Structures are given as structure tokens and as C-alpha cells.
Amino acid sequence: EDQVTQSPEALRLQEGESSSLNCSYTVSGLRGLFWYRQDPGKGPEFLFTLYSAGEEKEKERLKATLTKKESFLHITAPKPEDSATYLCAVRRDYKLSFGAGTTVTVRA
Amino acid sequence: DTAVSQTPKYLVTQMGNDKSIKCEQNLGHDTMYWYKQDSKKFLKIMFSYNNKELIINETVPNRFSPKSPDKAHLNLHINSLELGDSAVYFCASSPGGGGAGTQYFGPGTRLTVL
Numbered sequence: 001e002d003q004v005t006q007s008p009e010a011l012r013l014q015e016g017e018s019s020s021l022n023c024s025y026t027v028s029g030l031r032g033l034f035w036y037r038q039d040p041g042k043g044p045e046f047l048f049t050l051y052s053a054g055e056e057k058e059k060e061r062l063k064a065t066l067t068k069k070e071s072f073l074h075i076t077a078p079k080p081e082d083s084a085t086y087l088c089a090v091r092r093d094y095k096l097s098f099g100a101g102t103t104v105t106v107r108a
Numbered sequence: 109d110t111a112v113s114q115t116p117k118y119l120v121t122q123m124g125n126d127k128s129i130k131c132e133q134n135l136g137h138d139t140m141y142w143y144k145q146d147s148k149k150f151l152k153i154m155f156s157y158n159n160k161e162l163i164i165n166e167t168v169p170n171r172f173s174p175k176s177p178d179k180a181h182l183n184l185h186i187n188s189l190e191l192g193d194s195a196v197y198f199c200a201s202s203p204g205g206g207g208a209g210t211q212y213f214g215p216g217t218r219l220t221v222l
Contacts, residue, residue, distance in 0.1 A: 032209045043112070043198050043213030044151070085149065091209040094139060094163055098151040 002027040006088050006099035013106045016077050021102045023088030024070040033071050034096065035064050036087040044087055078106045111135050112214040114199050120220045121189055129184045129217045131199030138204035139163075140182040141211065142174060145196045157182055158204055189221045 003026040013019055025033065032051050036044035048057040050066035057064045061082060063074040073086055085103045089096040112133045121127055133140060141164070142154040156164035157176040171187045182199060196218050200211040 034209050038149075041216075043200070043216050044211075046210050046212065049209055087151065089209070094156055094158065094208045095153055096209060096211065097153075100148065100150050 002090055002092060002095075002097040004088055004090055004097055004099035006086075006102050008102060009100070010103045011105070013075070013078050013104065015079055015106055015108050018074070018076045018078070020075070021073040021086055021088075021104070022070060023073070023099055025088070025090045027090045027092055027097070029092055030090055031093070032091040033066055034089045034091065035062075035071070035073055036089065036098075038085045038087055038101070047086075075104065078104070080106045080108050082106050112199055112201055112212050114197075114214040114217050116217060117215065118218050118220075120222065122222055123189055123191060125189050126185070126187045127189060127219070128186070129197055129199075129219075131182045131184070131214060133180055133199075133201040133212070135201055135212060137201040137212070138179060139202045139208055140176065140179075141200040141202070142182065142184050143198040143200065143213075145198060145216070147195070151198070155182075155184075186219075189219075191221050194219055194221045 005024045007022045035047040038044045048064040053068045083106045085101040087101045089098045115130045139158045141156045145151045155174040160176045173185045176182045196216045198216045199214040202208045202211040
């Protein structure tokens with residue numbers, strides 16, 4: 001069975017304090033690793049797709065990287081509006097298997 | 109012009125009742141999904157339809173029955189509601205084929221069973 005483990009569960013940062021979130025995965029026939037952002041009371045919002053080891057994607061202060069066993073989401077100089085739960089998921093066929101998420105709180 | 113919409117947003121009901129949640133997408137996507145997010149925020153796939161055909165049916169009690177009248181709609185009917193059904197239910201859609209991982213989620217329906 002596909003397994004996705006995210007760490008840490010929660011992360012409290014000061015504004016401007018860069019950090020990284022980890023997503024380790026076990027899946028046969030990986031067809032992509034996905035990062036989503038979820039704000040309280042809302043549905044997840046797509047951020048990135050990574051397909052192969054060594055691939056990197058960037059969007060504003062976020063950068064996602066992928067190895068054969070894990071992915072990292074780096075948050076550079078975060079702002080309070082980056083506060084959210086970040087979800088990692090792996091795809092096999094049409095199915096996405098999600099991790100439990102990392103809740104990031106950025107204090108001004 | 110909401111991309112994926114769900115109704116209702118909140119649903120409070122008694123144990124044993126039957127209820128439905130409706131979902132509509134205006135993105136022209138081929139594939140739609142139902143997810144359950146429990147109190148620990150863990151998001152788990154329940155069902156998926158591709159062009160009105162059921163393609164994913166996870167281990168879900170048969171009290172849950174999805175229905176897709178057309179490609180833009182996927183409804184979820186739940187019979188004989190139980191306390192453990194309390195959760196947030198999300199509908200999502202995606203392009204078919206290689207784009208299936210890029211899913212667009214609705215705002216969720218918070219179901220509370222008393």
C-alpha cells in the first residue's frame with residue numbers, strides 16, 4: 001500500500017525565518033508527487049507536481065524538490081500569509097494518497 | 109464563476125437519517141472525486157468517476173453511494189448515517205490522463221451526525 005509520511009506535524013516560524021518540510025513516500029509505479037496548500041475551512045489548493053528525482057519547482061517563496069524517497073518543500077523568508085497546512089501526495093493511476101500534512105504558522 | 113462547488117456547506121443531522129451532498133464543476137474536466145477528511149485532517153479518497161464511469165471505489169461502507177448524472181456533476185448519497193460519518197467531505201475534479209494528479213477541490217461540506 002502507498003505510504004506518505006510528512007514531518008514535522010507542526011512548524012512555528014518567525015517571519016523571515018526559512019525552513020523546510022519533509023515528505024517521505026513509498027509507492028510502486030510513482031506517477032508524480034504533488035504538493036497542496038490548505039487554508040482553514042477551505043479545500044486543498046494545488047501548488048506543484050514533481051515527476052523525477054532531481055526535479056525542482058518554485059513559486060514565490062516556495063521551492064519543492066524531489067529525490068527517489070522523499071520530497072522537500074522549502075519556505076524562504078516566509079510571511080504570515082504563508083501560514084497554512086501543506087499536504088504532500090503521491091499518485092498511482094488516478095489515485096492520490098495524501099500525507100497527514102504539516103501545519104505552518106508564521107508569526108509577524 | 110466558482111470552479112468546483114458543493115452544497116450544502118454545512119450539514120447537521122441525526123443518526124439513521126439519509127442525506128445527499130451535491131458537487132458541480134465548470135472546468136470541463138473528465139474526472140471527479142470524493143474525499144473524506146477526518147478530525148485529524150487526514151484526506152482519504154473514497155470514489156472517483158471518469159466520464160461518468162466509476163474508476164476508484166475504496167473500502168467504503170456501501171451506505172455511501174456516488175452518482176454521476178453527467179461529466180460535470182458527482183453527488184454523494186449516504187444512507188443510515190452513523191456518528192463516525194462526521195467529517196468534512198471534499199469533491200474534486202481533474203483533467204483525465206496525465207493531468208489526473210492536478211486536482212481542483214471544492215470548499216468542502218462539514219457533516220455532523222448527532
